[in-house]
Amino acid sequence: MEDCLNIGVDISKGKDNSALTVVRYANGKIQVLNTLYGKEAEDIYYKLTNKEE
Numbered sequence: 001m002e003d004c005l006n007i008g009v010d011i012s013k014g015k016d017n018s019a020l021t022v023v024r025y026a027n028g029k030i031q032v033l034n035t036l037y038g039k040e041a042e043d044i045y046y047k048l049t050n051k052e053e
Helices: 038-049
Strands: 005-010 019-026 029-037
Touching: 005 038, 019 038, 029 038
Parallel strands: none
Antiparallel strands: 005 019, 019 029
């Protein structure tokens, strides 16, 4: 299987809820697959990017 996903992230550093959204572009449309919030969103972002908090 081959797929191309895109993520968007907004990490608020305690000012608001952090959010990470996973989307797929297919047939000219955007399909939102999942949105994660809070610590889970931050943890997954840092895992994907190998960046330290």
